[in-house]
Amino acid sequence: MKRECDRIGDAVWEYVRFGVELCEDDRQHVAECQECERILAESRRVQGLMKEVSRVPQASDCTSAVMSRITARRRPVWGYAATAAMMLLVIVGGLIFLRPHSVTQQIAREVSKPVVTAPAHAAAPEVVQDQSANRERIEAKTARRRSAVAAKRPRRNRRPQARPAPQQRNEMENPASAPEQIAASKHRPVMVAAATWSNAPSQSSSCTYTETNETTGETSICKVEKSPGTVTIFMESKPGGEKLPQKGI
Amino acid sequence: MSETCEKLVELAKGGNTVAFEQLIAIHQERVHALAYRILGNSDDASDIQQETFIRAWQSLRKFREDAAFSTWLHRITVNLCLSMKRRRDYGASEPLVEEMHAVVQGSVLCLERTEEITVLRRALAGLPDHHRVPLVLRDMEDRSYEEIAGILGCSVESVRSRLCRSRALLRERMRPYMEVR
Incomplete structure (x- = not known):
């Protein structure tokens, strides 16, 4: 009964407030139920008061205040956009400016690392990075000879010696005839050497790469020795007219 | 939504401040009344009234017109009133x-x-x-x-x-x- 009264109480409220007619059953219930009769009386009284409560003081015109705030907020948007564009420009400029340096540094770092490429069927070869005593001796000797030659020849003739001899170049450019290839880089780009050979990878083998500067007569020799699991690289430079050693390159 | 109101909303969406000014003139009293009835304070209702139109202007492009503009506006008003009540811890x-x-x-x-x-x-x-x-x-x-x-x-x-x-x-x-x- 109480639940029914609650439901009818809302219908009664709507009837008092908006004139929504009660259905016949509800009307009969209200006529018979004391609780609903009281709800009807309360609803009338409360809604009479609510008309008073609903009164609102006169609103002030807010149009000019709102519009001034809107236009004040709109202006700086361009300022922010310009600032953002400037910052973007500075960042992009900075990246472009710094990029060559970083690439150079990266190349230098990569070149200084010895890199060995081995065929897929062979075990990864171990690079003997430092035949230090031997190599330092050879490099010191090479540097002394180079500086002696450079002092003698005119400045315009100095140029990097990187071109391989025709026969060697053919071997390098034709991978079909060279199933196995090793590329090694030392700490200076001019010392980069590449060699190929056709022996079975499990056997010891070696190859020699020779280049002669036609102008100065200087000869650069690179010898790569491979034994199972080890690759050793020797480099040497001979000034013009000097006879190449037969052993211990 | 009346036809005039629809046109004004369209214009205001395109950045027309004059159209938006007219929308404010049409709706400001009801917005103020709603804010006043929820908050029971005239000064706060005026603040909410202004803030409602500022918010409406800022997010007018998000208004999809699947409801009446007044309904959307009053939703903003109710939300602002309730957040103000929470913020200020209104006493009865x-x-x-x-x-x-x-x-x-x-x-x-x-x-x-x-x-x-x-x-x-x-x-x-x-x-x-x-x-x-x-x-x-x-x-x-x-x-x-x-x-x-x-x-x-x-x-x-x-x-x-x-x-x-x-x-x-x-x-x-x-x-x-x-x-x-």
């Missing part, structure tokens, strides 16, 4: 005293009637937000159930049940006072 007595003075000064109602109004205001202010706001929208603003559902972002059934509960609560709170009379 503070606005009521102010309103009582206004009623006494502004009308020829007898003291008894003024007391009754004060009690009703207190009872209304004491209702939880989710019960009071539907009551304000329905019984003070004469909104339909569908409109209320649109403003509150809930179903019509939910509006009905909330209204039923809030009316029962209000009657219950007013009952002791009425029995004495």
Whole structure:
């Protein structure tokens, strides 16, 4: 009964407030139920008061205040956009400016690392990075000879010696005839050497790469020795007219 | 939404401030009234009124016109009012005293009637937000159930049940006072 009264109480409220007619059953219930009769009386009284409560003081015109705030907020948007564009420009400029340096540094770092490429069927070869005593001796000797030659020849003739001899170049450019290839880089780009050979990878083998500067007569020799699991690289430079050693390159 | 209002909204969406100015002129009184009825304070209602239109301007492009512009605007108003109430921790007595003075000064109602109004205001202010706001929208603003559902972002059934509960609560709170009379 109480639940029914609650439901009818809302219908009664709507009837008092908006004139929504009660259905016949509800009307009969209200006529018979004391609780609903009281709800009807309360609803009338409360809604009479609510008309008073609903009164609102006169609103002030807010149009000019709102519009001034809107236009004040709109202006700086361009300022922010310009600032953002400037910052973007500075960042992009900075990246472009710094990029060559970083690439150079990266190349230098990569070149200084010895890199060995081995065929897929062979075990990864171990690079003997430092035949230090031997190599330092050879490099010191090479540097002394180079500086002696450079002092003698005119400045315009100095140029990097990187071109391989025709026969060697053919071997390098034709991978079909060279199933196995090793590329090694030392700490200076001019010392980069590449060699190929056709022996079975499990056997010891070696190859020699020779280049002669036609102008100065200087000869650069690179010898790569491979034994199972080890690759050793020797480099040497001979000034013009000097006879190449037969052993211990 | 009236045709004029639709056109004005379209223009305002394109950045036309004159059209938006006209929309403010059309809707500002109802927005202020709604804010006042929820908050019970005239100064706060004026602040909410301005803030509502600022927010409306900022997010006008998000208005998809699947509801009336006024419904969308009043939803902003209700949300701002409720967040202001939460922020300021409104007391029930503070606005009521102010309103009582206004009623006494502004009308020829007898003291008894003024007391009754004060009690009703207190009872209304004491209702939880989710019960009071539907009551304000329905019984003070004469909104339909569908409109209320649109403003509150809930179903019509939910509006009905909330209204039923809030009316029962209000009657219950007013009952002791009425029995004495």
